[in-house]
Amino acid sequence: MNQVTATIVKPLPDHLFRVHGLNAEMRWEAMSGEGYHTPIDRFFVRNHTSTPIIDVTTWRLRVHGAGVRRPREFGYEQLRAMPSRTFDVAIECAGNGRRFYGTQQNDAAPGTQWGLGGIGVARWRGVPLKVLLKEVGLLPGAVDVLPTGLDAPFEDYGHVRRPLPIGKAMDDVLVAYEMNGEPLPPDHGFPVRLVVPGWVGIASIKWLGDIEVSSTTLFTPWNTVFYPDVTTQPVKSAFELPWNARLPLMGPHILRGRSWSGQGRIVRVEVSLDGGLTWRQAEHHGQHLARAWLPWHISWAPRHTGPHVLMARATDETGATQPPVTPRHPYGYAFDAVVRHPIEVVNG
């Protein structure tokens, strides 16, 4: 069955996505057998309204504000001709995992009930934001950088926009025009989006049209009403298996998964195949990058049929590890507790 909403352009086949209203979550089994990057055809989409179709021949990126010396506009080809960088970076929605506040902690949080599929890792190419800001001449009094999207205004709040402190803007932020070697697809921000490594997805504004550099602290609904006080993403892990997967008793099986953190490299992943009684260290494979994710695997020979609970617990280089329970969060962000993944071992 193909589920299609009018607001997302790419196909959302049921075996790759779960659709939540305007948003589409990746099913984790869709990463099974995939390489390091999330292919575009299964990368989650989080839209406040709908994907705009932007004419790149008339599109301009305006960079201006009290914090710059020489305000100016950049065309698409001008941007593409500037010095570029390529980053392998995750984008993850702040609400990723929100569903588990309800299903695991009996304390449901309002909002889109994401499982763990509100994340993807892509290879992004573009112009470092600091290169653009140097081009317009940053003034010493610059405080915040406010990127605004060209998608339709969200309710009465206006265009999607969220200020970024100048320190982060000048550090590792990318004005990206390529995803996995292709021009950005419409749903992921064509012609140009921000990519803000390690931070909540809302920082990575899509369909950029305007960047204001201010000399005072800025406030928009996206750092006051929504997403206040959230910056980096906590540690999480997922198995590349369907929810309620059926595995044959005849093993051993190689169970695969990935772990990630917005704060740094993952240094350890432990897996429990008995609902948390005993833990074994998983083996890493593939790349091992900060601000992306770490693929891992573990071998398992189940001893009996019936329901089982799989759990994975990662630790990052800051020492942050996944707790058994995440403290209540009013908006349902920052879920980092170990997720209990149910499966069924069947005869065969």
Ligand SMILES: Nc1nc2c(c(=O)[nH]1)N[C@H]1C(S)=C(S)[C@@H](COP(=O)(O)O)O[C@H]1N2
């Ligand atoms: N202009 C604009 N930028 C946006 C959004 C949006 O709705 N409009 N959604 C944000 C949120 S909440 C997230 S999690 C990411 C999702 O990026 P993706 O759809 O490419 O996965 O984009 C962010 N950038």
Ligand SMILES: [Mo]
């Ligand atoms: Mo998000």
